[in-house]
Amino acid sequence: MRIYVAEHAVDVDAGTRLYELRRRMHPEADVVVRNGAPAAADCELADDDRVIFIRRGEVPAEADLEALMMARHTPGVHARVKRATVGLAGAGGLGSAVAVALARTGVGRLVVADFDVIEPSNLNRQQYFMDQLGLLKVDALKANLARINPYVRVETHARRLTPDNVPGIFQDVDVLVEAFDAAAAKVMLLESFTRAFPDRPIVMASGLAGHGPCETIKVNRMGARVHVIGDLVSEARPGQGLMAPRVGIVAHMQANTVLRLLLGETAE
C-alpha cells in the first residue's frame, strides 16, 4: 500500500505498524503525527495515511520542510511564490506582520528596509518580543523569520528610505509593500518606486488606526498597479492609536494581495 511520510510517497507492506515504520525511517523521532494528529499509541497503517516524524529541536531538510509546510497550501502556490522577491518598506506594525505571513507562505526572498529599533510601545502590535527591545527591527525580524522558515532569504537594510535610495534597495523586487507610518512617506515611496519601476505593483496601506468595524477595511485598486488597503480615513493620532487587531487585518490583506499578484490574479 502507499502512504506518505513527510509528504513523500512511500510503498509499505500491508500490515506495517506505525512504530515499526518509525524504527525503520526515523528512530530518533520523539513525536509521530498521523493524519494531522499526534499518535498516542502504535497502530496498523492504512492506505493513504500521512505520517510525520518529528525530533524536537531538529530543523528538517529544506525539501522536507517545504513539503511539510506547504502541505496545507493550495496546490501549485508554493512552487510559484518561492521564485518571487517581495520588498517591504517598513518593518513595524504592518511590515513585520506581512513579513511573517509571507515567510509562512514560502515566498523565496524578502527585502526589508527600516531604520528603527524596537521599543516597548511597539509590542502592542509589532511581531517582536520582550527580549528584542533595543534591537534594530530589521535584525530582529530576520531572526524571527529564520525561526519560522529558515529557507526564506531575507535581505535587510537598516536605513531610512529616501527617493534616492528606494530604486537601488528594491531593484529586484517583484512587488513592493508600503508599510510606513507617516503619510508623506507613503506618497514618497509610491512616487519614487513607480517612477523607477512603472510596471511593478505596489501594495499600500492607509486608514488602519483604532478599533472601528472590520468591514470598512477594503482593497482599493487605484490603478493597474496601485492597491491601497485600509478604510482610507482612520488616521493614527492622539486618541486613536494603532492596535494589533486592525493593524493585523490590514497587514494580512496586504499579504494576501501580494500573494494574488504573485500568482497573476486580480488583487481584489
Place this chain on the structure above:
Amino acid sequence: MKIKLIYYAQVRRAAAMESETVTAADGIGLAEAVRQAAERHGEAFRTLVLDDAGSIRPVVLVLLNGVPATRGESRALRDGDEISMLSAVAGG
C-alpha cells in the same frame, strides 16, 4: 477638452462628490487642474489637497490615468485624462 477627477475618502467628502468631469483649457497641467478643483469645492477641499503655496500637499496621492503622478508632473493634460486623488493618513 474634458478631464475627469475622481475623489477618494476625505477628498470625496470635501468635494461632496465621487467624481466630476469638467471642461478644461487646452494645455492645462495636472497641478493647475487640481487648483481649479479647489476653487470649485471651497476651503475644506483646498486645505486638504493644497499647501499654503498652492502646491499639492505631500500627503496626497495623485494618479493620472491610473499611474502615479510625481509632484512635478509637467505634461499638459489631454482630452479624456483622469486624475485620481486620495489623501493618505498616518498609520503603519
